[in-house]
Amino acid sequence: GRIRVIRTRDDLERCASGGDAPGVVILMECAAPIRTPDEAAWWHARGVRAVGLAWAHGSRWSGGNARAGGLTAGGRALVQALDALGVLHDASHLSDAAFNDLCAATDRRIVATHSNMRALMDPRERHLTDAQVAEIARRGGVVGLNLYGKFLAIDRPATLADAAAHVGHAAAIAGRTGVGLGSDLDGGFAPAGCPAGCGRPEELGALDRALAAQGWGDGDRRAFMHGNWMRVLRQSLPAG
Numbered sequence: 001g002r003i004r005v006i007r008t009r010d011d012l013e014r015c016a017s018g019g020d021a022p023g024v025v026i027l028m029e030c031a032a033p034i035r036t037p038d039e040a041a042w043w044h045a046r047g048v049r050a051v052g053l054a055w056a057h058g059s060r061w062s063g064g065n066a067r068a069g070g071l072t073a074g075g076r077a078l079v080q081a082l083d084a085l086g087v088l089h090d091a092s093h094l095s096d097a098a099f100n101d102l103c104a105a106t107d108r109r110i111v112a113t114h115s116n117m118r119a120l121m122d123p124r125e126r127h128l129t130d131a132q133v134a135e136i137a138r139r140g141g142v143v144g145l146n147l148y149g150k151f152l153a154i155d156r157p158a159t160l161a162d163a164a165a166h167v168g169h170a171a172a173i174a175g176r177t178g179v180g181l182g183s184d185l186d187g188g189f190a191p192a193g194c195p196a197g198c199g200r201p202e203e204l205g206a207l208d209r210a211l212a213a214q215g216w217g218d219g220d221r222r223a224f225m226h227g228n229w230m231r232v233l234r235q236s237l238p239a240g
Contacts, residue, residue, distance in 0.1 A: 005047040008240040012233055025233060027090060027113060030055035037074065037081040044085045049237060050111070051082055052090035054098060056126070063095035065125040070097035071105060079105040088236050091136070096125050099132055109236060111141040114182035116151045117169045127151065130173055137174035140235070142228045144182020147194045160195045160210040167224065168214060176220045180228040181207070
C-alpha cells in the first residue's frame with residue numbers, strides 16, 4: 001500500500017488528483033527478462049507499461065549504447081508484440097543502429113526517459129543526437145533530462161546551468177512540449193554525482209529555478225517537471 005502501480009488512465013487520474021499513495025508507472029529498463037515475444041503479455045498483465053529493449057551492454061533483442069548492433073530478428077518480433085499491447089518504447093540505452101531499427105520497426109511513440117544531448121557532450125551513444133531528438137518529438141514522445149553530472153559536462157563538475165543548457169538544446173529541437181525531467185536518480189550514483197544542490201528529489205526545485213532564470217515561464221516549467229510526461233501517459237495508457 002505504500003505505492004500504487006498505474007496500469008490505466010483511470011489509475012493515473014486517481015493518483016494525479018491526490019490519491020492515498022504515490023503512483024508508479026513500471027518501466028522495464030532492458031528487456032532481457034522477457035524470454036520470448038509471446039511472454040510480453042505476461043509482463044503487461046503485471047503492470048509493465050514501458051520497455052527499453054536493452055541496457056548499455058545490450059540484450060538478446062538489441063544492441064545497447066555500449067555494445068554495437070541493431071535489433072535482432074527476435075527484437076523486431078518483440079517490438080510487434082509490445083505494440084500490440086500498447087507498451088511505450090524507451091530509447092535511452094539503445095545503440096544508434098538499434099534506435100534506427102526501432103524507428104523502422106514501429107510507427108508508434110518513442111520516448112527517451114533519461115538521456116542528454118550529444119551535441120553538448122562527447123560522441124558516445126549514451127547521448128542523443130539532434131536527429132534522434134527530432135524523431136522522438138515527431139512521434140509525440142518526450143526526452144527526459146538525466147541529472148548524472150558526467151552526462152551533463154565534460155571533465156569538470158556539472159552545474160545547474162549545464163542541466164538547463166541540455167534542456168534548452170532539446171527544447172530548441174523538440175519544443176517545450178518534447179522535453180521533461182528524467183533525473184535517473186535511481187541510476188547508481190550518489191547525490192554528489194549530480195549538480196550541486198540538485199541531487200535529491202526534495203532538491204528538484206533548484207532545477208525549476210534554473211529554468212526560470214533562463215526565461216521559462218510557469219506553464220513551460222510545469223510542463224517540463226511533470227506535464228509533458230502526463231500528456232504522454234494519458235495518450236498511451238489503456239482506458240479503464
